[in-house]
Amino acid sequence: MTRWLPLVLLVGLMACGEQTDRPLSPSGFVGAEVLTPRPLPDITLTDHLGAPFHLADATRGKVTLLFFGYMHCPDICPVHLANIAAVLDKLPDEEQRQIAVIFVTVDPARDTMPDLYRWVTGFHPSFIALTGSDSLIQAAQVASGLLVAQRDTVAANAGAAYLVGHAASVIAHTRDGIGRVQYPFGTRQRDWAHDLPRLIAFEETP
Amino acid sequence: MQWWCAATGLPWDWRWQWYPGVHLVLVLLAVGWWSLGRAHGWTTRPWGWFVTAWVALLATLDWPIGKLGAGYLASVHTLQFMLLTLLIAPALLRSIPADGWSVLAPEGSRRFRALRTMARAIPGLLCYNIIVITTHLPAVVDPAMRTQLGSFLVDGAWLVGGLILWWPLVAPAPFERLGTFPKMGYLFGATIIPTIPAMMMVFSEWPLYALYELAPRVDVRFSANEDVMLAGLLMKVVGDIPLWIAMAVVFFRGTARDAQAHG
Numbered sequence: 392m393t394r395w396l397p398l399v400l401l402v403g404l405m406a407c408g409e410q411t412d413r414p415l416s417p418s419g420f421v422g423a424e425v426l427t428p429r430p431l432p433d434i435t436l437t438d439h440l441g442a443p444f445h446l447a448d449a450t451r452g453k454v455t456l457l458f459f460g461y462m463h464c465p466d467i468c469p470v471h472l473a474n475i476a477a478v479l480d481k482l483p484d485e486e487q488r489q490i491a492v493i494f495v496t497v498d499p500a501r502d503t504m505p506d507l508y509r510w511v512t513g514f515h516p517s518f519i520a521l522t523g524s525d526s527l528i529q530a531a532q533v534a535s536g537l538l539v540a541q542r543d544t545v546a547a548n549a550g551a552a553y554l555v556g557h558a559a560s561v562i563a564h565t566r567d568g569i570g571r572v573q574y575p576f577g578t579r580q581r582d583w584a585h586d587l588p589r590l591i592a593f594e595e596t597p
Numbered sequence: 598m599q600w601w602c603a604a605t606g607l608p609w610d611w612r613w614q615w616y617p618g619v620h621l622v623l624v625l626l627a628v629g630w631w632s633l634g635r636a637h638g639w640t641t642r643p644w645g646w647f648v649t650a651w652v653a654l655l656a657t658l659d660w661p662i663g664k665l666g667a668g669y670l671a672s673v674h675t676l677q678f679m680l681l682t683l684l685i686a687p688a689l690l691r692s693i694p695a696d697g698w699s700v701l702a703p704e705g706s707r708r709f710r711a712l713r714t715m716a717r718a719i720p721g722l723l724c725y726n727i728i729v730i731t732t733h734l735p736a737v738v739d740p741a742m743r744t745q746l747g748s749f750l751v752d753g754a755w756l757v758g759g760l761i762l763w764w765p766l767v768a769p770a771p772f773e774r775l776g777t778f779p780k781m782g783y784l785f786g787a788t789i790i791p792t793i794p795a796m797m798m799v800f801s802e803w804p805l806y807a808l809y810e811l812a813p814r815v816d817v818r819f820s821a822n823e824d825v826m827l828a829g830l831l832m833k834v835v836g837d838i839p840l841w842i843a844m845a846v847v848f849f850r851g852t853a854r855d856a857q858a859h860g
Contacts, residue, residue, distance in 0.1 A: 465608030466813035470821075473814070477822050481802070513817070579810055580822075581803040 413582065419589055421582040422563060422572040425536065431455060431568045432534035436495060436523040439508035444521055446493070446531065447568055453491045454590045455564040459532055459540060459557055461498035462510045467559045467576045468494075469514075475561070476515035478583040487517065489566070489591050495521045497528060497540035497557045535562055535570060565593045602658065603748040604668030608813040611661070618749065619658045627651060630692060637700035643692050650688035653680055658752060667748050671798070671809040671821075671828040674742075678732075678755050679831065682725075683839040686759025687767060695769035704771060716768040718775060718783045721761055726790040728758035733794035739808045762787055766843065777851025784844045788837050795836070798829025 416424040431447040438444040446457070456475060460468035472494065479487055494511045496502040499522045511520040523531075529539050540557035547553040559576035563586070572590065574582070599605075600618035634642055656662060657680040666674040693701070702708035714720055731737055732754050741747030765775050765783060775783060797805055803822075804810035810821045 466606070469814050469817045470811055473817070473820055474810070477803075477820065577807075577811060579803065579807055584803065 416572070418571075418593070420572045420586050422574045422578065422586055424571055425562070425573055427536065428569045428571045429534065429536050431457065431564050431570065432531045434523075434527055434531045434534065436521040436527060436531065437504075439504055439520055441504070444519070450491045450493070450564070451568065452566055453489055454566055454587070455491045455493060455568070456561050457493050457495070457535060457564065457570070458561045459495050459497050459528070459535075459537060461496050461540075461555050461557065462502045462507050463498065463552070464555070464557075467557075471559075471561055471574075471576065471578070472511070472514040472518065474578065474580045475583055476518070478580050478587060479515055479517070481584070482587060486588060486591055490517075490587060492518045493521060494518060495523075495528060495531060497532070498542065498555050499523065499525065499528060532558065537562070563590050565590055565595075567595065569595075599745055601745040601749045601752075602660070602663035602667035603745040604743045604808055604812065606668070606813070609665075609669055609815045614660050614664060616659060616663065618745070619655075619663060622658070623651065623655055626654070633693070633701070634697065637697055639694050639697045641694045643694055646688045647692035650685050650692055653685045653688065657681060657685065665815065667742050668808070669812045669815050670819075671804075671806055671825045672831060674738075674809070675798075675828040675831045675836075677752070679836050681752065681755040682729075682759035682762060683836065686756055687763040689756075690760060690763050690767045698769050699771060702772075709771070712764070712768065712772050713774065715761060716765045716772045716774040718765060718779060718786070721765045722783065722786050725758050725762040725787060728754050728761070729791050730794065732758075735806050738806050742808055766847065777847055777855075780847045780851075781844050784840050784847065788840050791836060792833055795829045795833035798825050798832065800829075801825070 413421050415421060418424060431450060433445075433447055435443045435445045446455075458468075458471060460471070462468075472492075475492055479490065479492070482490075492515065494507075496507055502522065504520070504522055507522065508520045511518045522528075532539050537558040537560070540555050542555050543553040560573040561578070562570040563572040563574065564570045571593070572586065574586075599614075599616060602616055602619070630647055633639075657677050662673060662677060666677040698712070702712050715724075732751050738751070741751050764772075766780055768774070804825045806825065809824060812821075814821075
């Protein structure tokens with residue numbers, strides 16, 4: 392029996408490391424399917440070149456991961472972006488090309504575009520950084536069914552480094568532009584690896 | 598305030614934090630060692646070994662290594678494992694002189710029998726490897742490091758695992774059970790099982806531990822994937838070095854002893 396112990400332990404460790412431990416949604420996603428699927432906001436923001444970027448038109452035909460966050464976020468944003476980037480890197484090029492990752496700043500006053508673009512593309516060169524006016528960014532959040540981000544005004548008014556409370560979920564839109572699945576903070580790389588190909592292949596059954 | 602380093606999920610910062618539990622353990626250890634020496638009338642006090650163990654324990658469990666390892670970086674967590682099992686544990690065993698062990702466990706006593714049993718290869722390897730594997734399972738690490746008690750138990754298990762591992766090698770004469778070549782075989786055996794979690798960390802497609810994958814990054818340029826890979830490499834490549842050095846020491850000491858006996 393003892394001579395099989397290493398093998399048993401190895402199999403146990405492998406099982407712990409590779410399987411997704413969450414129940415799947417009715418469509419087979421690890422992420423949570425949204426109750427009311429919404430289309431990508433019909434809103435035009437600004438990209439790193441200062442050019443207009445219409446969320447729905449610019450991403451047509453692609454799986455779009457839409458995330459509202461900010462560059463100075465100390466925890467959620469960098470972890471989400473790093474995990475998505477790590478999984479994208481391991482997908483075949485053809486699948487990578489079918490996925491758009493869009494990071495919209497909820498702190499446009501502090502996240503100046505050159506820095507934001509450098510920060511976002513530091514995770515993955517294909518990531519798209521967008522900014523805009525406060526009102527447009529708020530409208531995009533509302534249209535996506537998210538709570539509007541709130542700045543810590545006490546710290547901000549005192550001129551200190553401040554935090555911004557924002558939705559921690561990434562909204563995944565399938566290739567038809569409909570946001571169907573959301574990924575809260577805590578989504579692991581193996582969860583993304585499980586879901587991204589399914590999001591690409593997803594077709595709504597009539 | 599936390600009494601022992603555990604994962605908080607809060608962003609990392611470089612402000613010093615006090616962990617009273619760590620300092621209490623260190624004070625108790627120093628007082629215990631001093632009192633034991635006085636009570637048992639040790640003829641020598643291996644100060645060098647004790648100070649090495651004590652300082653290394655302070656560095657391993659206290660801020661910043663303790664905090665980083667408990668909740669931020671798998672590589673630092675592995676560094677803690679290596680320090681506890683490969684440096685602190687043998688140094689602690691060495692900090693009790695041979696006559697100290699004889700007073701602590703007089704011949705014929707239950708303690709003596711227990712220490713004699715644990716000086717054999719199979720109990721040592723079995724207990725050490727069970728501790729290593731159990732404390733590296735994601736199902737154990739992820740929940741344990743989120744609580745102070747769990748983190749304390751993992752650190753404690755590693756120290757105990759180290760004491761168990763090194764006892765057959767450093768046990769003084771009345772307890773010693775292994776000769777030169779069995780000791781070398783024992784040390785080689787100790788390098789095998791830790792290869793499993795180490796290789797899992799290096800070759801796993803995705804980070805093994807949710808805790809470290811989802812922890813706020815200490816530096817965004819150092820990814821969770823790089824961190825866990827470094828942890829695996831540290832465990833296998835660097836972690837084996839003290840065991841190979843110990844093997845060489847055992848060999849040269851054994852052959853020197855044989856040469857003396859025959860010459």
